[in-house]
Amino acid sequence: MAESDMEDRSTSTMPGGLWTQPSVSVPDIGDGEVIQRITEPASLHYSYTPGRAPTRFLRGLAEGKLLGGRAEGHDAVYPGSRGMDPVAARPTVESVEVGPDATVTAFCIVHIGFGEKAPPTPFVSALILPDGAAASMYGTVLGIPYEEVRIGMRVRPVWVPEEELGLTSENITHWEPTGEPDVPAEQLKGHM
C-alpha cells in the first residue's frame, strides 16, 4: 500500500475518536466486503445442584409451603436463600415455614416483559416480605390495577393447581391482594 494511504484512522466511534493509530496496509485480497464483525456462539453446559438450603426450599414449594431458614442461635428467618444468615454468616440449618400472607416492601411497574410466561404489560414486579421472614422475596403482583399497588399492601401467593406442583419457584404464579389494611411504613423499617 502506498505511503499516501497511511493516514491516521480513528479506532473509536466517539466524536473525534478516543485515540488514533496508523492505518494498516493490506495485500490485495479481492474486492469482497471486508470482515468487520463476527458472531461467535458460545454455550456452556452444567449439571447444577442447588445445595442444602435451596433444596429444602424447593421441596417445601413442592408441598405448597414457603420455607425459610434459620441459623442456630439466631432469630432471623430467610426464605429462599442460599443457606446463610447473611448477618450472622452462619448456615440456616433449621427450616421454618413463613407466610403465606405477606407484605409488599418495594415494587416497580414493568412495561417490557421478558420470557414466555411474562404477564401482559404493564404489570407489577415486587419485593414481598412473607410474615415471619427477615428478608423479602421477588414476585409478581396481579389481581389489582397496577397503579393501585403500594408499599405496605398485604398480599398472598397464588399457587398452580396442586397436581402441577413441582420442585420450582414457578409453583407460585403470582401474588394477589388479601384486602387486609396496609402495614404502616414504620413497621417495614429495614425492608424498604
Next chain:
Amino acid sequence: MGDATSEQEILRAPLTIGYDFQRTTGPVIGAFFTALREHRMLGIRDKAGRVVCPPVEYDPGTGEPLTEMVEVGTEGTVTTWSWVSNLRDGQPLDVPHAMALVQLDGADTAMLHAVDAGSPDNIGSGSRVRVRWRDESVGGIRDIVCFEPIEGGDHG
C-alpha cells in the same frame, strides 16, 4: 428436615448458558478473516521484522502499532502438538485429532489449529501440513477446517 446429602436426595438440573457473541474485529483481524474467506493467509510484520501469524495489532515486544500485513503460505510446519481423543462440543473435528501449533511458511510465529492426522503416529514436531479449507467460507478462523499432513513431508 434433615440435610439432603445422599446422592439420591440431591436435586439436579441441566443448565446451559449461551450467547451469540457479536465481536467487532478491528482492521487487522478483519483483514485476516477477509483473506481466510478468500482462502489466503495473512500475517503482520513486527518491529523486529518478524512475521506474526495470526496477525496482532501491536508489537509483541514493544507494544507499538503494527501496520504492514503480508501474505504467508497455506502450508506450514508443526512446532508442537498434543492428541485429542476426548472430543468436545465445538472442536474443529469430530474424530480424534491433533491440536497443534503450526508455523506457516513465511511466518515466524505459530497458529493453533487441529490437524487431521488420523493417529498420533502420523504427526510429529516438524511434520509438514497444509490447510484444509471450508467450502463455504464466511470470514473467521473456522474457515480453516483443520490442517492435514502433506504426504512425504518431513517428520520430526
Next chain:
Amino acid sequence: MRDVAIVSVAQTDHRRAVPELNEVEMIQPVIQTVLEQIDAKISDIGFTCSGSSDYLAGQAFSFVMTLDAVGAWPPIVESHVEMDGAWALYEAWLKIQSGHADTALVYGYSKASPGDLPRVLSRQLDPYYYGPLWPDSVAMAGLQARAMLDKGMITEAEMAEIAHRSRTSAESNPHAQVKGSPSVDQLLAEDYLSNPLRKHDCAPVTDGGCAVVIAAGDRAREWADNPAWIRGIDHRVDSHNFGARDITRAPSAALAAEKAGVSDGQVDVAELCAPFTHQERILRNELGLGDDVEVNPSGGALAANPIMGAGLIRLGEVANRIMAGDAGRGVAHATSGHLLQQNLVAVLEGSS
C-alpha cells in the same frame, strides 16, 4: 513498606465433587474457621477480598452470593477478583500497604464439578483465534509438555516421578484429594489421556476453597505467635498469544520471583502451583530453585486443584510451615490462565 503477615489459614477437605452443597455452603465453614482460629470477628477485619469465577459457577456475579458467608451486613469494605485467591491476597496486601486497612480476609474457591472444566477453561482464550476452536485445557498443556520433551527439558519418566513424589507427599496432607501413587513404572504403563500427557500428569478436578487472614505489624503479632511475614510479592503476565512465544519458558514467573526477592536468601520450602507435572520443571527453572529445595510437601495442585483457590492454598501451605516453625523462609507461587500465562510469587519468612 509495612510488615504484613499471614496469620491464619483454612481450607476445605478437597473432593472431586461436592454436589450436596452450593458454593456459599461449601466455603462458609472455611471462612468461619479462619476467623475462629485467631479468635477474630468480621468486625475485626478491615478489608475482604475474594477470588472466584462465574464461568465455573454458571452464574453472573456469583461472588455476591458468597458474601452471605462472610457477614457482609452492616456493609463491609469488600472487593473481588476473577482470578485465583492469591491475586485477591495481593490486592489485600496493597490495601494494607496503602494504609487503608490493617487486616484482611482473603478467600478463593470454586465448584468445578457442575461443568466440564477442561472445556470451561477454553473460555479464557483469545476469542478470535483460539476460543472458536474450543481447545481443552489438557490438550493445551500437552502442547507445552511436547515442546519440552522435544527440547530434552524433561522426559515422560521425570514427569511421572513428579506425579509420584507429589501424591506420595499428599499422604500427609489431611485436605488432599488425591493421595498416594502407583509406582513410576506403573504410571508410565498407563495410556495417554492427551498424548503426551497421561492422567497422572494432570491435576484432579476439584470442588473446594481456601481462606487466609493477613494483618499488619502488631496486629499480626497479636494474632499469631510466629506470623508468616510477606517479605516480597509480585505478579506478572506473559502474552496470551502463546503461538508467538516460547511456551517452554515462563518469563513472567522469573520476573515475579526476582521482584519478590526469591534469591535473596535460603529457600526452605517452595509451594508451586503446577497443575501439570511438566510445569513444575518450568517453574523450578524460572524461580531458580535448586534440587535441594523441598517442593510441594503438600502435594501441590496435583493433589488438589480447586480453581481460584489452588494458588492461595500454596501461600497458605508455606505460611503454615513457617507459623509451625518447620520452615524459616519459603516461596509460594500461584498461576492463572493456560500454560502458566500469569504468575504470582511471594516470599514468606518467620520472625527470627
